[in-house]
Amino acid sequence: MPFPFMTDIQTDIAAPNVQYAISAERVEMVFGSGDQAFKALKGIDLKILTGDIQLLMGPSGSGKTTLLSILGGILTPSGGSVSLLGQEITGLSRPKLAKFRLNHIGFIFQGFNLFPALTAAENVEAALNLKRVYGREARQEAWRLLEQVGLADKGDNLPQDLSGGQKQRVAIARSLAGKPRLLLADEPTAALDSQRGRIIIELLRKLAKEECCTVLMVTHDPRIIDLADRVVYVEDGMILPEAPSSFTHLV
Amino acid sequence: MVSIARKNLFQDLPRFIVAQAGIMFAVGLVTIQMGLLNGFTRSSSLLTDSSTADIWVASQELRYLDLTLPIPYERLEQARNVNGVEQAEALITQGSVWRYGISQIAPIRIVGFDPEGELFQPEPLIEGSWAELNNPYAIAIDRLDLTTLDVTGLGDTSEIGSFRTDVVAITSGIRSIVSSPFVFTSLNNATAFLNSPVAAPVSDPPVPPELQPESLITFVLVKARPDENLQQLKRRLEVALPDVMALTQDELADLTQDYWRQSTGVGFILGLGAVVGIIVGTVVVGQILYSSVSDHLREFGTLKAMGSSDWFIYRIILEQALWMAVLGYLPGMALCLGVGAWTLEAQAVQILIGPTTAVGVFVVTVAMCSGAAVFAIQKVTRLDPAVVFKSS
Ligand SMILES: Nc1ncnc2c1ncn2[C@@H]1O[C@H](COP(=O)(O)OP(=O)(O)O)[C@@H](O)[C@H]1O
Ligand SMILES: [Mg+2]
Numbered sequence: 001m002p003f004p005f006m007t008d009i010q011t012d013i014a015a016p017n018v019q020y021a022i023s024a025e026r027v028e029m030v031f032g033s034g035d036q037a038f039k040a041l042k043g044i045d046l047k048i049l050t051g052d053i054q055l056l057m058g059p060s061g062s063g064k065t066t067l068l069s070i071l072g073g074i075l076t077p078s079g080g081s082v083s084l085l086g087q088e089i090t091g092l093s094r095p096k097l098a099k100f101r102l103n104h105i106g107f108i109f110q111g112f113n114l115f116p117a118l119t120a121a122e123n124v125e126a127a128l129n130l131k132r133v134y135g136r137e138a139r140q141e142a143w144r145l146l147e148q149v150g151l152a153d154k155g156d157n158l159p160q161d162l163s164g165g166q167k168q169r170v171a172i173a174r175s176l177a178g179k180p181r182l183l184l185a186d187e188p189t190a191a192l193d194s195q196r197g198r199i200i201i202e203l204l205r206k207l208a209k210e211e212c213c214t215v216l217m218v219t220h221d222p223r224i225i226d227l228a229d230r231v232v233y234v235e236d237g238m239i240l241p242e243a244p245s246s247f248t249h250l251v
Numbered sequence: 252m253v254s255i256a257r258k259n260l261f262q263d264l265p266r267f268i269v270a271q272a273g274i275m276f277a278v279g280l281v282t283i284q285m286g287l288l289n290g291f292t293r294s295s296s297l298l299t300d301s302s303t304a305d306i307w308v309a310s311q312e313l314r315y316l317d318l319t320l321p322i323p324y325e326r327l328e329q330a331r332n333v334n335g336v337e338q339a340e341a342l343i344t345q346g347s348v349w350r351y352g353i354s355q356i357a358p359i360r361i362v363g364f365d366p367e368g369e370l371f372q373p374e375p376l377i378e379g380s381w382a383e384l385n386n387p388y389a390i391a392i393d394r395l396d397l398t399t400l401d402v403t404g405l406g407d408t409s410e411i412g413s414f415r416t417d418v419v420a421i422t423s424g425i426r427s428i429v430s431s432p433f434v435f436t437s438l439n440n441a442t443a444f445l446n447s448p449v450a451a452p453v454s455d456p457p458v459p460p461e462l463q464p465e466s467l468i469t470f471v472l473v474k475a476r477p478d479e480n481l482q483q484l485k486r487r488l489e490v491a492l493p494d495v496m497a498l499t500q501d502e503l504a505d506l507t508q509d510y511w512r513q514s515t516g517v518g519f520i521l522g523l524g525a526v527v528g529i530i531v532g533t534v535v536v537g538q539i540l541y542s543s544v545s546d547h548l549r550e551f552g553t554l555k556a557m558g559s560s561d562w563f564i565y566r567i568i569l570e571q572a573l574w575m576a577v578l579g580y581l582p583g584m585a586l587c588l589g590v591g592a593w594t595l596e597a598q599a600v601q602i603l604i605g606p607t608t609a610v611g612v613f614v615v616t617v618a619m620c621s622g623a624a625v626f627a628i629q630k631v632t633r634l635d636p637a638v639v640f641k642s643s
Contacts, residue, residue: 065640102558113553126253210532
């Protein structure tokens, strides 16, 4: 086992090979209070099969990012419950949640969120450091991950010297550091043109399938729907029973 | 481990340089104030540095080194007869007036000692020799006082009391910040100068007479026998010699330093300067760290979203603070040592930077920088990792 530190949380998981990697019940989210209160999520029920590439689509402001943050254990919902990998996370303390994310979840962001002062390889290495892999082991693993995303020759470049697509590849390599079982991505192709976006998602799909990693991806981009195993649509804080016509005619 | 702290620090070079300049300024201010205080303290009891005595015997009225009443010369002989005394020598110190040019005067402090003795030796001597001080009206002054006393070098003359002096030796660096320039001479010469009225110098002056038992001196310097208990010897001296007070050399130095520190409030004034330095440094470092963290907020948020503990992030900020401390301290201290050497040469003000001061200032610098990191740390603590999903 390459990351023995993970064991302490994995033992908490009732069934390591649960059917649903993500399971949300009646999840609600209210921002603000009193007159200002705004209900961004209005009772979301969602189950995502282990190993699936799941897309989350919907118009801007519909609550996709909010839902993704809650399912990733970054935001605590106002109501309802969330289980990840068979573990109920809704009641966990902030440090426990952080540790859970550290050990099990990889994140990919629309804005890449790379450290501009670190080279591509160092960005990946820093994520490994965070997961308590250090020194030579971390360096080798960082370069191996970069090779996986096809950036072996760009490891020493700073983010400012990489194209958007290359930056997102670094971000994917970083998100895969420590072999997480869940990958959450918020509009990972929004900053890329559609062709490059598709290549990135194809890569992500391939790596996820190889590692048997469950992927939940928020996207605006209907042209990548065919790369997903399943798609759900969110509108106005609720999950739609079926694809709205605005999407179906694009597919 | 990838040093995010160091990389972040050097990424924005102009800001880094401003921060380092601020820290250097703070380090410089604190060090120089401390060095001045050390220099002042040391300088206020400077005469004791020229002595290898264990005990100083003085009038029981003594307040501190520069303020005491005379005692008769016979105390020297009496002290020599006290059990446990290996060696004793007389020392005279008293203020007088130096007259030079056409009716110009300057305050001086005459220091009469036994040039053949072993317990008092002003060092270093850079010109002339101590033996020549036995010549009538021969004196030694310090290189640093040449201008003040309008002396160009050996062989120059001036007037003290009713006598014309003759500069036969020059010392280097024996100047006290709380005292008039020292004029070193023999016990006989000193007594002759001090007993003579201020008048036009006599031509063909008599050879100064030997000291008599009732002649006045200021201190008896005592060297104890090896392994002698100094506190007991002090008591024996005070019993055997009428109306005297005996102090170890360290006690006299402390008494004198305490007196000057308290009467001048120098500790408070210089301390205030040091505190201002620390405040300025803290504000500069705090501001720089805060804005650096603000610039990298998205990355810190990313670390938090990825599941980093708060401590992982604090360590980055503290490491950054530590780098700033070290990289500000080193040039700051080097600058201070340079300034110290220069002022001693050019201004005769002693900025004394010893290892204790250097280490102390380093500790203060590290404390200042980590203290300043508190603001940045607070900002990161409050940071909601959900910011990472905000686009742009
Ligand atoms: N922290 C917040 N405070 C208040 N309102 C928020 C906050 N985050 C999101 N919202 C609101 O919740 C709604 C859903 O936002 P979001 O989940 O970002 O939508 P999407 O990602 O689908 O565009 C929006 O109306 C947004 O203004
Ligand atoms: Mg969004």
